[in-house]
Amino acid sequence: xxxxxxxxxxxxxxxxxxxxxxxxxxxxxxxxxxxxxxxxxxxxxxxxxxxxxxxxxxxxxxxxxxxxxxxxxxxxxxxxxxxxxx
Amino acid sequence: xxxxxxxxxxxxxxxxxxxxxxxxxxxxxxxxxxxxxxxxxxxxxxxxxxxxxxxxxxxxxxxxxxxxxxxxxxxxxxxxxxxxxxxxxxxxxxxxxxxxxxxxxxxxxxxxxxxxxxxxxxxxxxxxxxxxxxxxxxxxxxxxxxxxxxxxxxxxxxxxxxxxxxxxxxxxxxxxxxxxxxxxxxxxxxxxxxxxxxxxxxxxxxxxxxxxxxxxxxxxxxxxxxxxxxxxxxxxxxxxxxxxxxxxxxxxxxxxxxxxxxxxxxxxx
Numbered sequence: 001x002x003x004x005x006x007x008x009x010x011x012x013x014x015x016x017x018x019x020x021x022x023x024x025x026x027x028x029x030x031x032x033x034x035x036x037x038x039x040x041x042x043x044x045x046x047x048x049x050x051x052x053x054x055x056x057x058x059x060x061x062x063x064x065x066x067x068x069x070x071x072x073x074x075x076x077x078x079x080x081x082x083x084x085x086x
Numbered sequence: 087x088x089x090x091x092x093x094x095x096x097x098x099x100x101x102x103x104x105x106x107x108x109x110x111x112x113x114x115x116x117x118x119x120x121x122x123x124x125x126x127x128x129x130x131x132x133x134x135x136x137x138x139x140x141x142x143x144x145x146x147x148x149x150x151x152x153x154x155x156x157x158x159x160x161x162x163x164x165x166x167x168x169x170x171x172x173x174x175x176x177x178x179x180x181x182x183x184x185x186x187x188x189x190x191x192x193x194x195x196x197x198x199x200x201x202x203x204x205x206x207x208x209x210x211x212x213x214x215x216x217x218x219x220x221x222x223x224x225x226x227x228x229x230x231x232x233x234x235x236x237x238x239x240x241x242x243x244x245x246x247x248x249x250x251x252x253x254x255x256x257x258x259x260x261x262x263x264x265x266x267x268x269x270x271x272x273x274x275x276x277x278x279x280x281x282x283x284x285x286x287x288x289x290x291x292x293x294x295x296x297x298x299x300x301x302x303x304x305x306x307x308x309x310x311x312x313x314x315x316x317x318x319x320x321x322x323x324x325x326x327x328x329x330x331x332x333x334x335x336x337x338x339x340x341x342x343x344x345x346x347x348x349x350x351x352x353x354x355x
Contacts, residue, residue: 021159022333023158023159024287024291027154029303030176031179033178035177035203
Protein backbone atom coordinates (compact mmCIF):
# COMPACT_ATOMS: atom_id res chain seq x y z
CA UNK A 1 0.00 0.00 0.00
CA UNK A 2 1.26 3.43 -0.81
CA UNK A 3 0.35 6.74 0.70
CA UNK A 4 -1.67 7.78 -2.30
CA UNK A 5 -3.47 4.55 -2.92
CA UNK A 6 -6.59 5.77 -1.18
CA UNK A 7 -7.37 8.22 -3.89
CA UNK A 8 -9.35 7.66 -7.03
CA UNK A 9 -10.89 4.26 -7.19
CA UNK A 10 -12.70 5.73 -10.13
CA UNK A 11 -10.04 8.24 -11.09
CA UNK A 12 -12.84 10.19 -12.60
CA UNK A 13 -13.33 13.63 -11.19
CA UNK A 14 -9.94 15.21 -11.66
CA UNK A 15 -10.84 17.41 -8.70
CA UNK A 16 -8.61 15.93 -6.09
CA UNK A 17 -4.91 16.56 -6.12
CA UNK A 18 -3.03 13.26 -6.10
CA UNK A 19 -1.15 14.29 -3.00
CA UNK A 20 -1.00 12.67 0.40
CA UNK A 21 -4.20 13.00 2.34
CA UNK A 22 -4.00 15.89 4.72
CA UNK A 23 -3.46 14.52 8.20
CA UNK A 24 -6.03 16.89 9.61
CA UNK A 25 -8.73 15.54 7.27
CA UNK A 26 -7.77 12.01 8.17
CA UNK A 27 -7.94 12.71 11.90
CA UNK A 28 -11.40 14.25 11.49
CA UNK A 29 -12.46 10.83 10.33
CA UNK A 30 -10.43 8.15 12.06
CA UNK A 31 -10.65 9.74 15.49
CA UNK A 32 -14.22 10.94 15.52
CA UNK A 33 -16.07 8.57 13.23
CA UNK A 34 -16.20 4.91 12.39
CA UNK A 35 -18.00 2.12 14.06
CA UNK A 36 -17.52 1.57 17.74
CA UNK A 37 -18.34 -1.97 18.71
CA UNK A 38 -17.45 -2.33 22.31
CA UNK A 39 -17.45 -5.38 24.47
CA UNK A 40 -14.04 -6.88 24.40
CA UNK A 41 -12.11 -3.87 23.34
CA UNK A 42 -8.82 -3.48 25.10
CA UNK A 43 -8.74 0.27 24.69
CA UNK A 44 -12.13 1.50 25.74
CA UNK A 45 -14.28 3.95 23.84
CA UNK A 46 -13.98 6.51 26.59
CA UNK A 47 -10.22 6.29 26.27
CA UNK A 48 -10.42 6.89 22.56
CA UNK A 49 -12.41 10.02 23.19
CA UNK A 50 -9.66 11.09 25.55
CA UNK A 51 -7.26 10.73 22.67
CA UNK A 52 -9.06 13.52 20.95
CA UNK A 53 -8.86 15.66 24.06
CA UNK A 54 -5.15 14.94 24.32
CA UNK A 55 -4.75 15.91 20.69
CA UNK A 56 -6.46 19.20 21.35
CA UNK A 57 -4.03 19.82 24.20
CA UNK A 58 -1.20 19.07 21.83
CA UNK A 59 -2.54 21.50 19.29
CA UNK A 60 -2.91 24.19 21.91
CA UNK A 61 0.65 23.64 23.03
CA UNK A 62 2.05 24.40 19.60
CA UNK A 63 -0.01 27.55 19.17
CA UNK A 64 2.31 30.49 19.49
CA UNK A 65 0.20 33.15 21.08
CA UNK A 66 -2.97 31.33 21.99
CA UNK A 67 -5.05 34.07 20.40
CA UNK A 68 -7.06 33.78 17.27
CA UNK A 69 -7.95 36.70 15.07
CA UNK A 70 -11.42 35.23 14.64
CA UNK A 71 -13.84 33.22 16.73
CA UNK A 72 -12.86 29.62 17.28
CA UNK A 73 -16.20 28.35 16.11
CA UNK A 74 -18.60 30.47 14.15
CA UNK A 75 -20.78 30.58 11.12
CA UNK A 76 -23.05 27.81 9.95
CA UNK A 77 -21.01 25.18 11.72
CA UNK A 78 -21.48 26.77 15.10
CA UNK A 79 -24.18 24.51 16.43
CA UNK A 80 -23.77 21.80 13.90
CA UNK A 81 -20.87 19.80 15.22
CA UNK A 82 -23.05 16.84 15.75
CA UNK A 83 -22.72 14.78 18.86
CA UNK A 84 -21.41 11.30 18.51
CA UNK A 85 -24.00 8.90 17.26
CA UNK A 86 -25.85 6.79 19.74
CA UNK B 87 7.67 -14.80 28.57
CA UNK B 88 5.18 -15.25 25.79
CA UNK B 89 4.50 -12.28 23.58
CA UNK B 90 1.12 -10.79 24.23
CA UNK B 91 -0.88 -10.27 21.08
CA UNK B 92 -4.11 -8.49 20.26
CA UNK B 93 -6.30 -8.16 17.19
CA UNK B 94 -6.61 -4.70 15.64
CA UNK B 95 -9.84 -4.25 13.68
CA UNK B 96 -9.82 -2.06 10.58
CA UNK B 97 -13.13 -2.52 8.85
CA UNK B 98 -16.08 -4.80 8.42
CA UNK B 99 -17.20 -5.83 4.99
CA UNK B 100 -18.93 -8.67 3.19
CA UNK B 101 -16.16 -9.28 0.73
CA UNK B 102 -14.95 -12.84 1.06
CA UNK B 103 -11.28 -12.78 0.35
CA UNK B 104 -8.71 -15.40 -0.35
CA UNK B 105 -5.47 -15.01 1.58
CA UNK B 106 -3.80 -13.95 -1.66
CA UNK B 107 -6.18 -10.99 -1.94
CA UNK B 108 -4.78 -9.38 1.15
CA UNK B 109 -1.22 -10.54 0.60
CA UNK B 110 1.18 -7.62 0.84
CA UNK B 111 -1.25 -5.42 2.75
CA UNK B 112 0.16 -4.44 6.11
CA UNK B 113 -1.33 -2.64 9.07
CA UNK B 114 -0.45 -0.39 11.98
CA UNK B 115 2.13 -2.83 13.42
CA UNK B 116 3.47 -3.63 9.92
CA UNK B 117 1.63 -6.90 10.36
CA UNK B 118 0.08 -8.78 7.44
CA UNK B 119 -3.61 -8.06 7.25
CA UNK B 120 -6.05 -10.98 7.33
CA UNK B 121 -9.75 -11.58 7.71
CA UNK B 122 -12.09 -13.13 10.25
CA UNK B 123 -15.40 -14.38 8.90
CA UNK B 124 -18.64 -15.05 10.71
CA UNK B 125 -22.24 -15.22 9.57
CA UNK B 126 -21.54 -13.69 6.19
CA UNK B 127 -19.60 -10.75 7.59
CA UNK B 128 -15.87 -10.29 7.19
CA UNK B 129 -13.71 -8.35 9.63
CA UNK B 130 -10.43 -7.07 8.23
CA UNK B 131 -7.94 -7.37 11.07
CA UNK B 132 -4.28 -7.70 11.95
CA UNK B 133 -2.41 -9.20 14.86
CA UNK B 134 -0.53 -6.55 16.83
CA UNK B 135 1.93 -6.69 19.70
CA UNK B 136 0.38 -5.47 22.91
CA UNK B 137 3.70 -4.17 24.19
CA UNK B 138 3.30 -1.63 21.38
CA UNK B 139 -0.46 -1.51 20.87
CA UNK B 140 -1.87 -2.36 24.26
CA UNK B 141 -3.72 0.30 26.18
CA UNK B 142 -0.84 2.12 27.85
CA UNK B 143 1.70 2.10 25.02
CA UNK B 144 -1.03 2.94 22.53
CA UNK B 145 -2.19 5.88 24.60
CA UNK B 146 1.34 7.24 24.62
CA UNK B 147 1.66 6.74 20.87
CA UNK B 148 -1.58 8.53 20.17
CA UNK B 149 -0.44 11.49 22.23
CA UNK B 150 2.56 11.92 19.96
CA UNK B 151 1.68 13.60 16.70
CA UNK B 152 4.24 11.67 14.64
CA UNK B 153 3.20 8.23 15.80
CA UNK B 154 -0.46 9.24 15.73
CA UNK B 155 0.03 10.16 12.08
CA UNK B 156 1.76 6.87 11.30
CA UNK B 157 -1.02 4.90 12.98
CA UNK B 158 -3.81 6.94 11.41
CA UNK B 159 -2.34 6.56 7.93
CA UNK B 160 -1.69 2.84 8.31
CA UNK B 161 -5.20 2.29 9.65
CA UNK B 162 -6.68 4.31 6.81
CA UNK B 163 -4.69 2.46 4.14
CA UNK B 164 -6.22 -0.83 5.22
CA UNK B 165 -9.71 0.66 5.50
CA UNK B 166 -9.36 2.19 2.03
CA UNK B 167 -8.06 -1.11 0.67
CA UNK B 168 -11.15 -2.88 1.95
CA UNK B 169 -13.48 -0.13 0.77
CA UNK B 170 -12.14 -0.34 -2.78
CA UNK B 171 -13.24 -3.95 -3.00
CA UNK B 172 -16.65 -3.87 -1.38
CA UNK B 173 -18.76 -1.71 0.94
CA UNK B 174 -16.76 -1.50 4.15
CA UNK B 175 -17.68 -0.03 7.50
CA UNK B 176 -14.56 1.53 9.01
CA UNK B 177 -13.81 0.75 12.63
CA UNK B 178 -12.95 3.57 14.97
CA UNK B 179 -9.20 3.94 15.35
CA UNK B 180 -7.73 1.89 18.21
CA UNK B 181 -10.30 -0.88 18.38
CA UNK B 182 -8.33 -3.85 19.64
CA UNK B 183 -9.78 -7.24 20.54
CA UNK B 184 -8.15 -9.99 22.54
CA UNK B 185 -8.38 -12.64 19.85
CA UNK B 186 -10.17 -13.73 16.69
CA UNK B 187 -12.88 -15.44 18.71
CA UNK B 188 -13.91 -12.08 20.21
CA UNK B 189 -14.00 -10.52 16.76
CA UNK B 190 -16.18 -13.34 15.49
CA UNK B 191 -18.47 -12.96 18.50
CA UNK B 192 -18.93 -9.26 17.73
CA UNK B 193 -19.76 -10.08 14.10
CA UNK B 194 -22.39 -12.53 15.28
CA UNK B 195 -23.85 -10.32 18.01
CA UNK B 196 -24.05 -7.18 15.88
CA UNK B 197 -24.81 -8.96 12.63
CA UNK B 198 -28.02 -7.13 11.81
CA UNK B 199 -26.74 -3.68 12.76
CA UNK B 200 -23.57 -4.16 10.77
CA UNK B 201 -25.47 -5.45 7.77
CA UNK B 202 -27.71 -2.37 7.88
CA UNK B 203 -24.69 -0.10 8.11
CA UNK B 204 -23.16 -1.83 5.09
CA UNK B 205 -26.39 -1.53 3.16
CA UNK B 206 -26.53 2.21 3.84
CA UNK B 207 -23.13 2.83 2.31
CA UNK B 208 -23.26 0.33 -0.56
CA UNK B 209 -22.77 2.01 -3.92
CA UNK B 210 -22.09 5.32 -2.20
CA UNK B 211 -18.94 7.24 -1.45
CA UNK B 212 -18.05 9.90 1.08
CA UNK B 213 -16.73 13.21 -0.20
CA UNK B 214 -15.42 16.06 1.91
CA UNK B 215 -15.92 19.73 1.14
CA UNK B 216 -14.15 22.43 3.10
CA UNK B 217 -14.63 26.13 2.65
CA UNK B 218 -12.31 28.90 3.77
CA UNK B 219 -13.18 32.58 3.88
CA UNK B 220 -9.95 34.26 2.93
CA UNK B 221 -11.57 37.68 2.79
CA UNK B 222 -12.90 37.45 6.30
CA UNK B 223 -9.41 36.84 7.59
CA UNK B 224 -8.07 39.75 5.58
CA UNK B 225 -10.79 42.05 6.79
CA UNK B 226 -10.17 41.04 10.37
CA UNK B 227 -6.46 41.59 9.94
CA UNK B 228 -7.13 44.97 8.35
CA UNK B 229 -9.33 45.94 11.27
CA UNK B 230 -6.58 44.94 13.68
CA UNK B 231 -4.03 46.91 11.72
CA UNK B 232 -6.26 49.97 11.62
CA UNK B 233 -6.65 49.75 15.35
CA UNK B 234 -2.92 49.48 15.87
CA UNK B 235 -2.18 52.43 13.57
CA UNK B 236 -4.80 54.64 15.08
CA UNK B 237 -4.00 53.97 18.69
CA UNK B 238 -0.34 54.77 18.12
CA UNK B 239 -1.04 58.07 16.39
CA UNK B 240 -4.12 60.19 16.96
CA UNK B 241 -6.97 58.89 19.00
CA UNK B 242 -10.31 60.58 18.44
CA UNK B 243 -13.43 60.63 16.44
CA UNK B 244 -11.74 59.94 13.14
CA UNK B 245 -10.14 56.85 14.60
CA UNK B 246 -13.36 55.62 16.12
CA UNK B 247 -15.20 56.08 12.86
CA UNK B 248 -12.51 54.39 10.87
CA UNK B 249 -12.32 51.56 13.32
CA UNK B 250 -16.05 51.05 13.25
CA UNK B 251 -15.92 50.94 9.47
CA UNK B 252 -13.12 48.42 9.51
CA UNK B 253 -14.74 46.23 12.12
CA UNK B 254 -18.02 46.31 10.35
CA UNK B 255 -16.31 45.41 7.10
CA UNK B 256 -14.84 42.42 8.88
CA UNK B 257 -18.20 41.47 10.30
CA UNK B 258 -19.86 41.83 6.95
CA UNK B 259 -17.23 39.67 5.32
CA UNK B 260 -17.70 37.04 7.98
CA UNK B 261 -21.44 37.19 7.69
CA UNK B 262 -21.23 36.88 3.94
CA UNK B 263 -18.85 33.94 4.20
CA UNK B 264 -21.16 32.20 6.65
CA UNK B 265 -24.13 32.72 4.34
CA UNK B 266 -22.17 31.43 1.38
CA UNK B 267 -21.09 28.39 3.34
CA UNK B 268 -24.68 27.72 4.26
CA UNK B 269 -25.66 27.83 0.60
CA UNK B 270 -22.80 25.49 -0.31
CA UNK B 271 -23.81 23.03 2.38
CA UNK B 272 -27.49 23.09 1.50
CA UNK B 273 -26.82 22.74 -2.20
CA UNK B 274 -24.44 19.82 -1.75
CA UNK B 275 -26.73 18.17 0.80
CA UNK B 276 -29.38 18.19 -1.89
CA UNK B 277 -27.19 15.97 -4.06
CA UNK B 278 -26.20 13.70 -1.21
CA UNK B 279 -27.90 10.78 0.46
CA UNK B 280 -26.71 12.09 3.81
CA UNK B 281 -24.58 14.95 5.06
CA UNK B 282 -22.64 15.58 8.20
CA UNK B 283 -20.70 18.54 9.51
CA UNK B 284 -17.35 18.07 11.16
CA UNK B 285 -15.95 20.73 13.47
CA UNK B 286 -13.97 23.46 11.74
CA UNK B 287 -10.31 22.55 11.65
CA UNK B 288 -7.68 24.37 13.63
CA UNK B 289 -5.70 26.82 11.46
CA UNK B 290 -2.56 25.56 13.21
CA UNK B 291 -3.19 22.16 11.69
CA UNK B 292 -4.47 23.22 8.30
CA UNK B 293 -1.81 25.85 7.74
CA UNK B 294 -4.55 27.92 6.14
CA UNK B 295 -4.76 31.62 6.81
CA UNK B 296 -8.45 31.68 5.97
CA UNK B 297 -11.23 31.15 8.44
CA UNK B 298 -12.81 27.72 7.93
CA UNK B 299 -16.54 28.18 7.52
CA UNK B 300 -17.48 24.69 6.37
CA UNK B 301 -16.10 21.23 7.01
CA UNK B 302 -18.74 18.99 5.51
CA UNK B 303 -18.94 15.30 4.65
CA UNK B 304 -21.38 14.09 2.02
CA UNK B 305 -22.45 10.57 1.21
CA UNK B 306 -23.06 10.49 -2.52
CA UNK B 307 -24.37 7.79 -4.82
CA UNK B 308 -21.50 6.66 -7.03
CA UNK B 309 -23.66 7.36 -10.07
CA UNK B 310 -23.95 10.99 -8.92
CA UNK B 311 -20.25 11.51 -8.16
CA UNK B 312 -19.58 13.46 -11.37
CA UNK B 313 -22.60 15.63 -10.77
CA UNK B 314 -21.45 16.32 -7.21
CA UNK B 315 -17.97 17.35 -8.38
CA UNK B 316 -19.49 19.54 -11.09
CA UNK B 317 -21.69 21.19 -8.48
CA UNK B 318 -18.65 21.93 -6.33
CA UNK B 319 -17.07 23.63 -9.35
CA UNK B 320 -20.24 25.62 -9.95
CA UNK B 321 -20.37 26.69 -6.30
CA UNK B 322 -16.75 27.76 -6.56
CA UNK B 323 -17.76 30.15 -9.32
CA UNK B 324 -20.86 31.32 -7.50
CA UNK B 325 -19.10 32.08 -4.22
CA UNK B 326 -15.85 33.78 -5.10
CA UNK B 327 -15.34 34.93 -1.52
CA UNK B 328 -14.91 31.30 -0.47
CA UNK B 329 -12.11 28.93 -1.26
CA UNK B 330 -13.68 25.49 -1.71
CA UNK B 331 -11.71 22.30 -1.38
CA UNK B 332 -13.03 18.89 -2.37
CA UNK B 333 -11.47 15.84 -0.71
CA UNK B 334 -12.09 12.19 -1.32
CA UNK B 335 -13.20 9.70 -2.27
CA UNK B 336 -13.24 8.58 1.33
CA UNK B 337 -14.38 5.30 2.81
CA UNK B 338 -17.69 6.10 4.47
CA UNK B 339 -16.12 7.08 7.80
CA UNK B 340 -18.64 9.77 8.56
CA UNK B 341 -21.67 7.64 7.77
CA UNK B 342 -20.97 4.38 9.51
CA UNK B 343 -22.72 4.70 12.81
CA UNK B 344 -24.33 1.34 13.29
CA UNK B 345 -27.18 2.30 15.56
CA UNK B 346 -28.62 5.22 13.69
CA UNK B 347 -30.16 4.81 10.29
CA UNK B 348 -29.24 7.47 7.79
CA UNK B 349 -32.19 9.79 7.97
CA UNK B 350 -30.58 13.02 8.96
CA UNK B 351 -30.54 14.44 5.49
CA UNK B 352 -30.81 17.87 7.04
CA UNK B 353 -28.06 18.25 9.62
CA UNK B 354 -28.81 20.39 12.62
CA UNK B 355 -27.22 23.43 11.06
